[in-house]
Amino acid sequence: MSLDVFARFTDNYIYERSYSFSAGGWSEWTRVPSTMTFQGDPAACSWGTNRIDLFAVGSDNHLYHKWWNGSTWLT
């Protein structure tokens, strides 16, 4: 159970910060592991506690996607 917030930082990588209800606090900002940089705002959605789908637009104007399975980021 958590709240997850994503944003593009000034280095154009996407960063994440999470609020854990069981721990009662916010994590530090961490960079989403990435081979590429982005433009604009990211978007995210979730269908369960162990799933986040994250989207962002690359410099080629294509949409890019990766997902979190509860313990790691996958493509």
Add this chain to the structure above:
Amino acid sequence: MVSLGLAVTAGFPDVTAEHPYYGAINDLASRGIISGKPDGKFYPDYPVMRQQFAKMIVKTMGHPVPPDIECPFTDVLDPDPTSTDPLYPGKYVAVCALHGITLGKTETTFDPYSSIQRFQVLSMVVRAVDEVRPGLLVTPPGSFTPTWDPAASPQHGLNAARAEYNGLLAGINLTGLDPFGPMSRGEIAQVLHNVLVKIESSTTTTTTISPVWENVGGLCFTSPAAATWGANRLDVFVGGPFDHLWHNSWNGTSWFGWDDLGDITTGDPDAVSWGPGRIDVVWPFASGATQVRWKYWEAGAWHPGGTVAFVAADTGPGICSQDEGRLDLFGVNPSGGLGHRSYAGAWEVAWENLGGLILSNPAAASWAFGRLDVFVRGPLNHLWHNSWNGTSWFGWDDLGGTLASGPAAVARAPQTLDVFRCLCSLHG
């Protein structure tokens, strides 16, 4: 006097190197999970109260102990005025309940002062490991004969057999030990040491994180919006060619392909689903003033929703849903500050003004009915957060960062009453 926790270890005079649990006791003491009595001895043969074991297992698993968590059991002191640890025992027992490590004796009682039995220890340990490392403790094959007959306890027998098969009782000679008898401090140290060895050896085989992204294609002239109505279903929206809103969806196997919805968008869309078969999309349309337009997918077709609100020039909306039939829309009020309006069969006609200096489009999420969290880039290019608890807005909260974009927000929640109840007790 309870003296678990703060560990100063220089070995214990009553635990010599020949003692069967010497290694385990000193390992746990060095990690601060257990400590000796005030006289410096460990008393490895003494029993352990159930509330003492709650603290031991919480520290072994490394679970955080929120100082405001409420203990669900009425027979547990919170706190014990004679203890030097203000979290003992109530907060530790509450964390055990939160993680499903203990189920209590009844819904409201824990029986904190009884000596914990071997069977009870093994059930709590198995539940604790199952939560953090599902699948690590495998089910014994039919050929395995546990020392203690599982039929002796419908509640604990199979947990004890699984603990034994997976090595959590290694180093303990079970012959002659009564599974319903009190487990000694030494035996418990050995079990918790075995748990740590088991978990730590499993983390050496972590999967590698993929830094690669999947290219979904498209030609995006705006930021994306994403929504899901359930497992293996994704819907994404962007402003694309002809300034139209474009849509793509994932069915669990493949992407459908980019679909021109025809609506003109002059900025970033946002989208949400309140349940299977329903998607709501909002996007900005600048024609003089900037409108927020709305359409929704229901019964297998798109339905136009018209203009819902006006927002500041060059900004876009954020949307989330607290429940089926409910929407919450956020946008930068043309007169400044963040605006909010909700939908429950009809849209509210005016913005509720949450104030703030808003430098991006908002992102919103809801983890339960009556709960809203909204995020924006604000002063100092930090992330700023405001939340609704069903009664009032908390106010803007600085979450730092060096943002160059607006945020995306998502709540991860199982849709169960149990979790909701825990959260209510966590947050007052």
